[in-house]
Amino acid sequence: MCLRTFFSVVLVLASTAIAQNDSKSESQPHLPAPEVVSLNAPGGMVLKATYFAAGKPGPGVILFHQSNRTRHSWDDVAMQLASAGLNILAIDDRGYGESGGKKEQRAQYQDGDLDTAFEYLVSQPGVTRAVIGAGGAGWLGVDDSVEMARRHSAEVKSLVLISGETLLPQLRFLRQASHLPGLFIVSDDDEYPPTVEAMEWLYDCSASPEKQFIHYIGPKAPWLWYETSDPTKVPPTGSHGTDLFKRHPELKETMVRWFVDTLVKTPGHAPADAVASAAVLNEIESPGGVARVTERLLEVRKRDPQAQLFPEANVDIIAEDHQREGDNRTALQIFKLNLLAYPDSADANGNLADSYLRDGQKDLARKHAQKALALLDSHAAPASSWSDTEQRRGEIRKAVEDVLKKLNGSR
The missing domain is CATH 3.40.50.1820 (Alpha/Beta hydrolase fold, catalytic domain)
Known part of the structure; x- marks a missing residue:
């Protein structure tokens, strides 16, 4: 097909x-x-x-x-x-x-x-x-x-x-x-x-x-x-x-x-679409692409603070693919980009917390894990831009709590 x-x-x-x-x-x-x-x-x-x-x-x-x-x-x-x-x-x-x-x-x-x-x-x-x-x-x-x-x-x-x-x-x-x-x-x-x-x-x-x-x-x-x-x-x-x-x-x-x-x-806005933003998603995977897309996002946000260049879920997938291949350094940069685009996402904060933990940056891992839990507890925003079911919220919470357990166990 x-x-x-x-x-x-x-x-x-x-x-x-x-x-x-x-x-x-x-x-x-x-x-x-x-x-x-x-x-x-x-x-x-x-x-x-x-x-x-x-x-x-x-x-x-x-x-x-x-x-x-x-x-x-x-x-x-x-x-x-x-x-x-x-x-x-x-x-x-x-x-x-x-x-x-x-x-x-x-x-x-x-x-x-x-x-x-x-x-x-x-x-x-x-x-x-x-x-x-x-x-x-x-x-x-x-x-x-x-x-x-x-x-x-x-x-x-x-x-x-x-x-x-x-x-x-x-x-x-x-x-x-x-x-x-x-x-x-x-x-x-x-x-x-x-x-x-x-x-x-x-x-x-x-x-x-x-x-x-x-x-x-x-x-x-x-x-x-x-x-x-x-x-x-x-x-x-x-x-x-x-x-x-x-x-x-x-x-x-x-x-x-x-x-x-x-x-x-959301006047003038719809959720970013993967097909529509395919060029941006592919650019993220190119050498220096994360930095270029980050710069572009910051630029468009000056004109429209609600503008999005890509779907949260797709960038999450890209970062996790790098993580599974053992390339956490690249994954970390992509997770940071995703959080820049979706700062109120508990999912994005949780993913970044896990990536910081893998990178040995424990203070930042704790900061974003706690932020993820606070967002989940407040119900002030959806757990992520693409899902807010109780099942998804439970999975995010479990992953974030695992990060905190590892951080507490390493003291």
């Missing part, structure tokens, strides 16, 4: 688990009824949209449809997002659905139409202007979403991009937008090939280490025509854009959870 396929399957399974674990627990609040609104756009045209208010202050999300659907393809997801505390605007693109104008005018008026939608959303009571997300399906919606983020880069904190592509200016923006987490979704049997290759390229262009790729593996659909609003040209497979929600019902909640995580819980 190739590496991309392996991680794609893992991410699909992970998305299913997230949805199953998280979707049932939250109560459904009483929401204001969705409101159909008319937006006055450049050129004297009126764009139709639906506003789904959360009924309380919170972030906003703008949803853009694919070329063979309208804003109503987002209705179910928009309601779920509103129930989760996000204020949603789903809009018909110029010339589509109930919006005025001609499709051929899109290039001329795109930026003005996007600004009109953005200003409407952020002007609504309770919408947090500085924390906005954008979600798009198909080439139309994906291009609109990335262009929205490019035009409003200070405010747009998260993207969801499904089955689409964009153009060179937007790709150049993504290559520079290391601060912008994105969820990328595609299926092999999308009826508009080469959408899979376009989405893989879009993912590769994104500079964020906090991006994820969900790739549904299967037989490839034949090329029949370009993505079009004419349903007679290409029979739908159910695997393009928002059509995926019917074939993969867990995907709705995965998307909701993504926006909750990146706009509500």
Whole structure:
């Protein structure tokens, strides 16, 4: 199995688990009824949209449809997002659905139409202007979403991009937008090939280490025509854009959870992903790589104290591999890097304590072992960034107590 396929399957399974674990627990609040609104756009045209208010202050999300659907393809997801505390605007693109104008005018008026939608959303009571997300399906919606983020880069904190592509200016923006987490979704049997290759390229262009790729593996659909609003040209497979929600019902909640995580819980941030940060992880293993990655982390933290370059679990694995090979000196430096990135992790402190003990630095071993126990006892933070189960906490505690026993026995 190739590496991309392996991680794609893992991410699909992970998305299913997230949805199953998280979707049932939250109560459904009483929401204001969705409101159909008319937006006055450049050129004297009126764009139709639906506003789904959360009924309380919170972030906003703008949803853009694919070329063979309208804003109503987002209705179910928009309601779920509103129930989760996000204020949603789903809009018909110029010339589509109930919006005025001609499709051929899109290039001329795109930026003005996007600004009109953005200003409407952020002007609504309770919408947090500085924390906005954008979600798009198909080439139309994906291009609109990335262009929205490019035009409003200070405010747009998260993207969801499904089955689409964009153009060179937007790709150049993504290559520079290391601060912008994105969820990328595609299926092999999308009826508009080469959408899979376009989405893989879009993912590769994104500079964020906090991006994820969900790739549904299967037989490839034949090329029949370009993505079009004419349903007679290409029979739908159910695997393009928002059509995926019917074939993969867990995907709705995965998307909701993504926006909750990146706009509500930790605005502008998602957990660092191993595939997305593969270049950094490989650099750690290169000569002088730990020092370079340490310097880079310190630099990005000056701009964003919450920024991450790599997942804690992967760097832990790399360090332990060196330790198992008897190279504790390298392992120690890697464990120190991991703790720099995840200072509130009891696991990272415990691993560093053990490495210091192996290196004969007993005072530092005791310091970090005691810090690990204090973090576990306080429950002020998860035991690690990747697990906080009682079983995992117990394993960390046992390992740290073993370090302290060895230290006390050596007195």
